[in-house]
Amino acid sequence: MPRPSNTEERRQQIVLGLLRVMSERGYERASVNEIAKAAGLSPGLVHYHFSDKQEILLVLVEQLAARARERVARRVARIAPEDARGKVEAFLDAFLATGADADPSAVAGWVTISAEAIRQPEVRDAYEQVVRADLEHLEGLVASVVGKRRARALSVGLFAAVQGYFVLSASAPGLVPSGSAAHTVKQMAAGLLDTATAKEGA
Amino acid sequence: MPRPSNTEERRQQIVLGLLRVMSERGYERASVNEIAKAAGLSPGLVHYHFSDKQEILLVLVEQLAARARERVARRVARIAPEDARGKVEAFLDAFLATGADADPSAVAGWVTISAEAIRQPEVRDAYEQVVRADLEHLEGLVASVVGKRRARALSVGLFAAVQGYFVLSASAPGLVPSGSAAHTVKQMAAGLLDTATAKEGA
Amino acid sequence: MPRPSNTEERRQQIVLGLLRVMSERGYERASVNEIAKAAGLSPGLVHYHFSDKQEILLVLVEQLAARARERVARRVARIAPEDARGKVEAFLDAFLATGADADPSAVAGWVTISAEAIRQPEVRDAYEQVVRADLEHLEGLVASVVGKRRARALSVGLFAAVQGYFVLSASAPGLVPSGSAAHTVKQMAAGLLDTATAKEGA
Amino acid sequence: MPRPSNTEERRQQIVLGLLRVMSERGYERASVNEIAKAAGLSPGLVHYHFSDKQEILLVLVEQLAARARERVARRVARIAPEDARGKVEAFLDAFLATGADADPSAVAGWVTISAEAIRQPEVRDAYEQVVRADLEHLEGLVASVVGKRRARALSVGLFAAVQGYFVLSASAPGLVPSGSAAHTVKQMAAGLLDTATAKEGA
DNA sequence: CATGAATGAGCGTTCATTCAT
DNA sequence: AATGAATGAACGCTCATTCAT
Numbered sequence: 001m002p003r004p005s006n007t008e009e010r011r012q013q014i015v016l017g018l019l020r021v022m023s024e025r026g027y028e029r030a031s032v033n034e035i036a037k038a039a040g041l042s043p044g045l046v047h048y049h050f051s052d053k054q055e056i057l058l059v060l061v062e063q064l065a066a067r068a069r070e071r072v073a074r075r076v077a078r079i080a081p082e083d084a085r086g087k088v089e090a091f092l093d094a095f096l097a098t099g100a101d102a103d104p105s106a107v108a109g110w111v112t113i114s115a116e117a118i119r120q121p122e123v124r125d126a127y128e129q130v131v132r133a134d135l136e137h138l139e140g141l142v143a144s145v146v147g148k149r150r151a152r153a154l155s156v157g158l159f160a161a162v163q164g165y166f167v168l169s170a171s172a173p174g175l176v177p178s179g180s181a182a183h184t185v186k187q188m189a190a191g192l193l194d195t196a197t198a199k200e201g202a
Numbered sequence: 203m204p205r206p207s208n209t210e211e212r213r214q215q216i217v218l219g220l221l222r223v224m225s226e227r228g229y230e231r232a233s234v235n236e237i238a239k240a241a242g243l244s245p246g247l248v249h250y251h252f253s254d255k256q257e258i259l260l261v262l263v264e265q266l267a268a269r270a271r272e273r274v275a276r277r278v279a280r281i282a283p284e285d286a287r288g289k290v291e292a293f294l295d296a297f298l299a300t301g302a303d304a305d306p307s308a309v310a311g312w313v314t315i316s317a318e319a320i321r322q323p324e325v326r327d328a329y330e331q332v333v334r335a336d337l338e339h340l341e342g343l344v345a346s347v348v349g350k351r352r353a354r355a356l357s358v359g360l361f362a363a364v365q366g367y368f369v370l371s372a373s374a375p376g377l378v379p380s381g382s383a384a385h386t387v388k389q390m391a392a393g394l395l396d397t398a399t400a401k402e403g404a
Numbered sequence: 405m406p407r408p409s410n411t412e413e414r415r416q417q418i419v420l421g422l423l424r425v426m427s428e429r430g431y432e433r434a435s436v437n438e439i440a441k442a443a444g445l446s447p448g449l450v451h452y453h454f455s456d457k458q459e460i461l462l463v464l465v466e467q468l469a470a471r472a473r474e475r476v477a478r479r480v481a482r483i484a485p486e487d488a489r490g491k492v493e494a495f496l497d498a499f500l501a502t503g504a505d506a507d508p509s510a511v512a513g514w515v516t517i518s519a520e521a522i523r524q525p526e527v528r529d530a531y532e533q534v535v536r537a538d539l540e541h542l543e544g545l546v547a548s549v550v551g552k553r554r555a556r557a558l559s560v561g562l563f564a565a566v567q568g569y570f571v572l573s574a575s576a577p578g579l580v581p582s583g584s585a586a587h588t589v590k591q592m593a594a595g596l597l598d599t600a601t602a603k604e605g606a
Numbered sequence: 607m608p609r610p611s612n613t614e615e616r617r618q619q620i621v622l623g624l625l626r627v628m629s630e631r632g633y634e635r636a637s638v639n640e641i642a643k644a645a646g647l648s649p650g651l652v653h654y655h656f657s658d659k660q661e662i663l664l665v666l667v668e669q670l671a672a673r674a675r676e677r678v679a680r681r682v683a684r685i686a687p688e689d690a691r692g693k694v695e696a697f698l699d700a701f702l703a704t705g706a707d708a709d710p711s712a713v714a715g716w717v718t719i720s721a722e723a724i725r726q727p728e729v730r731d732a733y734e735q736v737v738r739a740d741l742e743h744l745e746g747l748v749a750s751v752v753g754k755r756r757a758r759a760l761s762v763g764l765f766a767a768v769q770g771y772f773v774l775s776a777s778a779p780g781l782v783p784s785g786s787a788a789h790t791v792k793q794m795a796a797g798l799l800d801t802a803t804a805k806e807g808a
Numbered sequence: 809c810a811t812g813a814a815t816g817a818g819c820g821t822t823c824a825t826t827c828a829t
Numbered sequence: 830a831a832t833g834a835a836t837g838a839a840c841g842c843t844c845a846t847t848c849a850t
Contacts, residue, residue: 005833026317028819029230031818042836154386157386157387160370160387161390164363171316184394187394191393195392244811246813247809247810410830457824518773557786564767564770565763565767571717571769572737581758592767613813649815814848816846822841
C-alpha cells in the first residue's frame with residue numbers, strides 16, 4: 001500500500017516558504033535552498049513538486065488573489081443589497097482595513113510580484129488576470145452607483161489608490177499614517193461617486 | 203597637464219545604462235556587464251566609477267527624483283500664486299499627465315526601485331527620503347486648501363494613487379484606460395479637498 | 405500461495421525502456437525516471453529489479469547481441485553447407501540488410517553502447533565479449549574460404565565496415581545511400597576473399 | 607594600455623581540455639570544472655570564452671576535422687598526380703596508418719562525438735558537415751579510378767570501414783590486430799576498385 | 809582613466825538512489 | 830512486488846567584483 005499522497009500539503013508548504021523568503025529578500029534572492037529551508041524540506045523536493053521556481057511564484061499569485069477575493073466576498077456579503085455605496089466601501093476595506101496592516105509579508109509579496117510582472121511574461125499574465133478580476137468586481141459595484149459609462153475609470157482610480165497604499169506601506173512604511181489608508185480611500189471614493197452622480201443627474 | 207575629468211559624464215552614462223537594463227530585466231538580473239554594454243563602456247570601468255552595483259541604483263533613485271521635482275516645479279510655477287487647488291492639480295499632472303505614459307522605462311524603473319526598497323535598507327532610505335520630500339511638497343500645497351490638520355492624510359492618499367497608477371501601468375498595462383490617470387486622480391483630489399473644506403468650514 | 409514472479413517480464417520492460425530512452429537521449433541523459441515511464445513502471449521499481457542503472461545497460465548489451473546472433477544464425481542456416489562464401493555474405497546481410505535500416509533505435513543504442521564502452525570498464529568488458537563472439541563466428545566462416553592464417557585480419561576488417569555503417573547511419577543518416585550498405589560490404593568481402601584466395605593458391 | 611587579448615590561446619586550452627577529459631569520461635561526464643582543471647584555468651573562465659559547453663564540443667569537432675584534413679592533404683600530395691589508386695590509399699593511410707594507433711584520445715574523442723551526434727542536432731550538423739567533406743574528397747579520388755557512377759557507394763563503404771576501425775580500436779582495443787587496419791582497408795579498396803573497374807570496362 | 813580577462817561563490821535544476829509505506 | 834516521495838551531491842551557468850596591463 002503506497003503512502004498516501006501529500007503532494008498538496010507539500011506544495012502549500014513550499015508556496016508559503018516562497019512568500020516568507022520573498023517578502024524578506026525579493027524573488028530573485030529567494031534561493032530554492034532557502035525556500036526549502038523555510039518550508040522545512042530538502043532542496044531537491046522543491047523541484048519534485050514544482051517544475052521550476054517560477055511555477056511556485058505563479059501559484060503564490062493565485063493564492064494571494066484567492067485570499068483577497070475571500071476577504072472581499074465576506075465583507076461585501078454583509079452589506080445590505082440595496083446599499084451600493086456601502087459595497088464599494090466594503091470592497092476597499094477588504095483590501096486596506098486589514099490587508100495592508102495585518103499581513104505585511106503578503107503585502108510585501110504582492111508588491112514584489114507587481115515588480116516581477118514587469119519582466120516575466122507568465123507572471124504578468126497571472127498578475128493581469130488577477131487584477132482584471134478584482135477590477136471587474138469593483139467596476140460592477142461602482143456601476144451600481146454611477147452607471148456603467150463612468151465606472152471603469154473610477155474603479156481603476158480607486159484600485160490604483162489601493163495598490164499605491166500597498167507600495168508605500170511596504171517600501172516606505174514610516175510615511176503612511178497608521179490606519180489612514182482605508183479611511184482616505186473611502187473618502188476618495190465618496191468624492192468620485194458624488195461628482196459622477198451629480199454629472200449623471202445633470 | 204592632466205586630462206579633464208569625465209567622471210561625471212561616465213557616471214551619467216552608467217546610471218542611464220542601469221535604468222535601461224533594469225526596466226527590461228529588473229535590478230538583480232541587470233548584470234554589470236549589461237549595464238556597461240548599455241552605457242557603451244567596458245565592464246571594468248563601472249567599478250572604477252562606482253564602488254558597487256547598489257551605488258548605481260542609489261544614484262538612479264536620486265536622479266529620477268530630481269527629474270520629477272523639476273517637472274513638478276515647472277508646472278506649479280505656472281499656476282497663479284493664489285490658486286491653491288490649481289497647484290495641487292499641477293503637482294498631480296506633473297506625475298501623471300506625462301510621466302506614466304511618456305517614459306515607460308522610468309516608470310518601470312521606479313516600480314522596480316519600490317520593490318528593491320523592501321529589502322535593501324540603503325535603497326529604502328533613499329526611496330523614503332525621496333517620497334518624503336515629494337509628500338512634504340504636496341502636503342504644503344494641500345494645506346493651503348484644507349489646513350494643516352488634514353493635509354497629511356489627504357496628500358498621502360493622493361500620492362498613493364499616483365504610485366498605484368505607476369504600478370498598474372508598468373505591471374498590467376492593458377488595464378489602465380489610456381490618459382485616464384491624471385483626470386481621475388484630479389477628480390479624487392477635488393472630492394477630498396471639497397469634503398475637507400466643508401468639514402473645516404463646519 | 406505466493407503470486408507468480410514476474411521479475412523477468414519486468415526486467416524486460418525496463419531494458420526495453422532504457423533502449424527507447426537511450427536511443428533518443430543517450431545513456432547519461434536517460435534518467436531512471438524516464439526509463440521507468442517508458443517501461444510503464446514506477447521509478448522505485450527499477451531499483452528493485454536492478455541494482456543500478458549500469459546493470460540495465462549491461463543486460464541491454466547482452467540482449468542486443470542475442471538478437472543479432474539469432475538473425476545471423478537464421479540466415480546462415482539457410483545457406484548450403486558447402487557454400488562458404490555464401491555464409492560470409494549471410495553473416496554480413498544479417499547485420500546490414502535489415503539491421504541498420506529496419507531498427508534505427510537498436511542501431512542508435514548500439515552506437516551509444518560503443519561510446520560508453522570507452523569509459524565504463526564493465527560496459528567495455530560486455531561489449532568486447534559480444535564483439536569477440538561475433539568476430540569468432542565470422543572468422544570461422546572466413547577461414548573456410550581463405551584459411552586460418554588470414555581469417556583474423558579479414559574478418560576484423562569486414563566487421564569494422566559493419567560497425568562503421570552503424571555509426572554513419574545513426575550519426576550522419578543523410579550520407580549513407582539507402583540500401584547500399586549490405587551490397588558494398590559484400591563487395592568488399594568478395595574482393596578480400598578473392599585476393600586472399602589467390603595469394604593462398606600461389 | 608590593455609593587456610593583449612589571449613582569447614584564442616585560452617579557447618585552444620579549453621578545447622584541448624575537453625578532448626582530454628572527454629576521451630576518458632565521455633562528453634556528459636566531462637564537467638566544466640574538470641575541463642577547466644585540465645586546461646589549467648578557473649571554472650568561470652570557461653564560460654567567459656565559450657557561451658556554453660556545447661560550443662566547446664563544436665569547436666573540437668572542427669579542430670579534429672582540420673587535423674585530419676591536413677594529414678590527408680599531406681599524404682595525398684606526395685602521390686604522383688596520375689596515380690589515382692595511390693591517392694585513395696594515401697587517403698586511407700592518413701586516417702588509419704597513424705590516426706587510430708597514434709592518437710588514442712583523438713580517436714576516442716571522435717567516437718564520442720559520433721555518439722553525441724545522434725542526439726544533439728547542432729553536433730549532428732557539424733559532424734555531418736565534416737563527414738560530408740571527407741566523403742566528397744574520397745569520392746573524387748575514387749571517381750578517378752572507377753568513374754563517377756560507382757564512386758559514391760564505394761567511398762561510403764571505405765569510409766565506413768575507417769570509422770568502424772575507430773570504434774573498434776577505441777571501444778574494444780584488444781580485438782584489433784595491431785597495425786592491421788590500414789592494410790586491410792587498402793585491400794578492401796583494391797578489391798572494390800578492381801571489381802568496379804572490371805564492370806566499367808564490360 | 810580604461811580594458812577585458814580572471815575569479816570563485818552561488819544559482820536553478822537534474823538525478824541516481826533510498827526508503828517508508 | 831510496488832509506489833512515489835524524499836535525499837543530497839553534482840551539474841552547467843551567471844555574476845559582482847578584482848586586477849594586471
